Amino acid sequence: MKKNLRIGIVIAAVVMSMMMLCSCKALDEAKHNHGIYLDERKESLEFRGVRYMEITSDLSSYDGTVTFETEDGTKLDFLQSGWGGAYITEADVPVLLKDSYGDVINTIGGDDENPMIIGINRYENNKYSDHYYCREDKVEEVRAALKHPQIDAYYLDTSGWDYETDSYVSRRELMDPQVKEVIDRTAAKAYDAKTDYMDYDELVDSEDVSEEFFSLKSCDSELLFTDNTEVQIVRTTGKHRKYFIALSSATDTYWNYNDEGALATGIWHLVDEKDAAVLEELFNRYSVHADQFYFGEYDYDSFYEEDYPESEGSEF
């Protein structure tokens, strides 16, 4: 009896030891999304094994929101990715309490696993304000970029709902340099009444403009910030496929109404045939309705049945 008891205790001890060595997926994920402040003044933090230093004070004319102004007066916005479930807490806060005691973060630049800049919204001194932290090895580079930003690229916002994981996926894709060259060449041309159009309605009336269009935004090559200049590209579905682009800035978007209540206009430039191939490739790479991205399988018919039970299904 005693021998059996001893054998039972040994087996139980071995099994318990095995169990103790096994980790839990949910806990690993929680640890992966948990960073800590390294000092009391919260001027540095560690996230996913990487050290970040605060650069908020490097942003001149910073008003505590996502917009900041450079030395030459350009207003820039950080390209923040949506909240990915990560928190930064004091060092002594356990990982299971990160949601309750932590500060939510947004990531800027880099990739999802290793962001270049982390934006944290904190409640301090009776108000909420954003604080930005840069990877320790990129601080000087980013400081230089903030002083003299090089807005020399375009990106396409491909954020959308992922039906497979039932979550909103925030994504931006940097366009090839060729796309920028095409846009710059086309936009630099003077208005030509024979080929260009002064407003979108005129363009639609004159050409068969399809629903396919892209909105690109200007940015730096590291996808850190934008000056909110937008480029709209439309494709016609007429006999001869054509591409038109229109440029707008943050203060003068082509679809906005001006103070007099009239639709503000921008010039719709016809893209040269030799440049059209670059844009053709862009349209082919992304799906129709490029302004709205969905990932995974979605039952459009059931969507309409739920919200509009009397309809006959989706129009897709």
Add this chain to the structure above:
Amino acid sequence: MVRKLIKYDFVSFLRLLLPVQLIVIGIAGVNRIVQIFEKGGGPAYSIVFVSSIVLLSVACVVALVMCFVIGIVRFYQGLYSKEGYLSHTLPVTAAQHLWSKLIVTMIFEIGTVFTIFLAVNVATIGEVGAELYKALGYLLGQAFSYLHGHLILFIVEGVVMLLVATASSFLRIYFCISIGQLVNRKKILLAFGIYFGIYMLGQIFATILIILGMVLANNEPWMHLAESIGNWVVAHPVASLHTGLISGTLITAVFGLVYFLVSRAIMTRRLNLS
């Protein structure tokens, strides 16, 4: 003699409840072993894991319910059924009978709660368990830094209140069973009726209090009284919580005492064994 009574009851409880508690621990162990295969993932793992969690939850509930039911059955069988003929010939007073039954039932209730606590520890053994304890320690630390010594008092008062409430609930059942055995037929049915009657009386009394409160709310002296009580509670949250816990415990203890005294009186003067 009381010690022997307790020992006898203890052994009979153990014979019935120990297998159940071992099963609960065993299911917790199975749940933890299932978690070893988490890395493989897939829907099959999710189904098995969720099923094991559900099984563990059900086992915990069953253990608690069984302890409760066995406590009642042991009381009834031991004192008011055929076994009662032997029990009441022992050189033990009615009060001692009641105490022995109550003490053993309480021990096993606490034991079942401890078993469930142990089962949770087995199911989370490893990193998860360590993190859970870290989180608990941190929360307690936060509470202590805010409440200081009052936290320990709150814990003590809370535990005492739980024990008194549990004892009182069992004494209420003993009271109902004791009243029920006064009749010759349908004793258990009457006991149920008495139990629900007490519950209904409590609800009616509480409703009357609420209505009275609403009616008196417009009456100035009562309004001032309510306002000053409210202001005191807001100004002294810690003291008001102590007052609430202690007064709640005392009121529950008073009810428990009433049930105990009536049960003892019935057992002494109006015993009606079948």
